Amino acid sequence: MTVPGPFSGLSWWTNMAMGVQVREFARKNAANVLSVANMVMGMSSILSSLNGHHHAACWLVLIGYLLDLADGAVARRLNACSALGAKLDEYADFTTFGIATALLLRTPNLLDNILCISYVLFVVVRICFFASEVPLVYHGLPCTYSSVILASASVLSEGNMAVLWVMTVATIPFMISHNSYPHDRVLESEAWKKVVYAGGVVMLFCSSFPPACVYYLLWSVSYMLFPTSLWNAEM
Template sequence: MATNCRCNMIAGLFQCTNKLFLSDQATGLQIMEFARRNAANALSVANMVMGIASILGSLDGRHHAACWSILIGYLLDLADGAVARRLGTCSALGAKLDDFADFTTFGIATSLLLRTPDLLDHILCMCYILSVFVRLCFFSSGIPFMYCGLPCTYSAGVLASASLLSGNNTAMLRVLAVAMILFMINQSFYPHDRVLESEAWKKVVYAGGVVMLFCSFFLPPCVYYLLWSISYILFPTSLWSSKV
C-alpha cells in the first residue's frame, strides 16, 4: 500500500514537472514569436525615440547630439522595412509606425536644425515639416519599387551631416533646406533602394554607416553620410535602383 502511494506521488510529480516544462517551453515560443512579429516595429519605435531625442537636443542647444540622433534614425529607417520583409511581418500597423517615426525624426526633428529666432527661419521650418508631410502622403507612386518624391530620410541625412560639417552654418542650411523641399514635393520618381536586400556593395555601405557611429566626434563620418545621401539624390537609378 505504501509502495503504491509512493509510486503515485512520483508519477504525479513527474506529470506536474512535465506540464511545467511544456508550459515554460510554450511561453518561450510565444515570446520568440512576439519578438519576431514586432522586431521591425521595435526598429520604427527606436527611430521615433531618436527623433524625440534630437528634438530635445535641439531645444537644449546640444546641436551635435541632435544631428547624430537623426543620423542614427537614418540607419534604423533603412533597416525596419528590410527586417519586416525578411521575417514576413509587414502589416498596416508597421506602416503607420514607420510613417509616424519618419515624420518625427525626418520632419519635426530635422526642421529644428534650421530654427533660429528669425521669423523667416520659423517659416522655413514649417515649410520643411509640411513638405515632409506631403511627401509621406504621396509615398506610393503606383509603380512597383518606386517612390514618388525624394524620401525624407535622405533629405534629413543631407541636412544633419551638412549641419555638423559646417558648424551649423545658417545660410548654407537655408539653401539646402529649400533644395530638399523642392526635391520632396516635385513628385519625381525615386527607386526603392532596399539597401539591405540588394547588391553586396550596398550592404557594405550600410555597414560602413554603422561603423561611422563609433567615430561620431570626427568629421569623416559626416562626409560619409553626406556623400551617401547626395549619391541617392543625384544618381538614384544608376546607383540605387533595387537589384535583388
C-alpha cells in the same frame, strides 16, 4: 531523488508553448522595436535642439536614418509586415525626418523659423500625397535622404544658416517632384550596398569628428542625383 509527478510532462509542454509564443511575439515585433527606436532618436534630437546641443541633434537624426533602413528589411526578412508596423514607421519618419530635422533650421530669426515650419509642411505633403502605386518605387525623394543631407551639412558647416538655406531650397523640389526613386533596400540588395550601410554604422563611432558626416552626405546626395544608375533595387 526527485520523483516525476503526474503533471511534470504538462509543465514541460506549457513551458514549450510559452517559449513558442515569446519567439513568435519577438518575430512579429522586432521591426516595430526598430521603428520605435527611430522615433526615440527623433524625440531625443528634438530635445537636443531645444537645449542647444546642435551636434548631438544632427547625429541622432543620422542614427534614426540607419534604423529606418533596418526596420523594413527586418520586417520583410521575418515576414512580419503589418498595418501597425506601417503606421509606426510613418510616425517615426515624421518625428525624426520631419520635426527633428526642421528644428535643425530653427534660430531666433523670423525667416529661419518660417523655413523650419515650411520644411515640416513639405514633409507632411511628401508622406501623405506622394506614395507610389508602382512596386519598389517612390514618387519624389524620400524625406529620410533630405534629412541626412541637412543633418550632415549642419554638422559640417557648424550650423551655418546660409548653407542650410541653400541645402533646404535645393532638396525640397526633389521631395515633392514626381521623379521615381527606387526603394532603398540597402540591406537586401547587392553586397556593396551592405558595405555602405556598415560604413555608416562605423561612422557613428567617429561622431566627434565632423568630417565623418561627409560619408552620409555623399551617400544621400548620390541617391538623390543617381537613383537608378546607382541605387536601383536588385533583389
